[in-house]
């Protein structure tokens with residue numbers, strides 16, 4: 045019994061790896077915009093943290109100050125300050141829309157666990173940015189443990205998974221459905237698991253970081269149920285504990 049079962053599990057895991065890795069890699073090189081891949085979605089992820097893009101903008105504008113009058117400089121600075129304030133307002137509005145204090149959450153002991161092992165703030169949610177944002181951005185201190193949310197098998201463990209940076213992907217079966225959980229932007233050198241390895245819910249798989257297309261320490265947590273992206277925050281609220 046035991047060897048047969050092991051082979052069957054291996055076959056399932058191999059199949060999952062093939063279905064996860066191949067389409068995503070193919071689409072990464074493909075210019076056809078129709079299939080929405082992890083990487084394409086991640087390109088948009090960098091826009092979630094407005095601070096860095098503002099900083100870049102300020103630097104660019106500063107270069108042109110010398111060629112303008114003091115009045116123009118003042119006007120431009122005022123416009124930038126207004127834009128920065130608006131950006132902060134947008135960010136805090138999205139934080140304020142989250143109904144409870146996530147710093148109170150512990151990873152729990154159930155079948156499904158919260159993936160961030162410490163206080164975090166939810167900024168951008170699933171469906172933000174015109175529907176392009178496929179995950180939940182959980183902003184936490186760099187080095188905060190990242191936990192596997194569900195028992196499963198590791199299908200991706202890479203330091204450079206496209207725009208996702210240091211990433212682990214776990215394939216699981218939960219209530220008869222295939223569940224894929226994605227843990228991007230982790231710290232370089234923090235991955236604790238390898239492809240094909242089985243993990244248990246609550247196991248540390250890496251540390252919160254800001255690798256890939258990211259401008260601050262956060263976990264961009266994605267969940268797919270039977271290959272369909274779902275709101276990972278709603279999914280956690282419904283299942284984790």
Ligand SMILES: [Zn+2]
Pocket residue numbers: 089092168177179180181264265
């Ligand atoms: Zn994100």
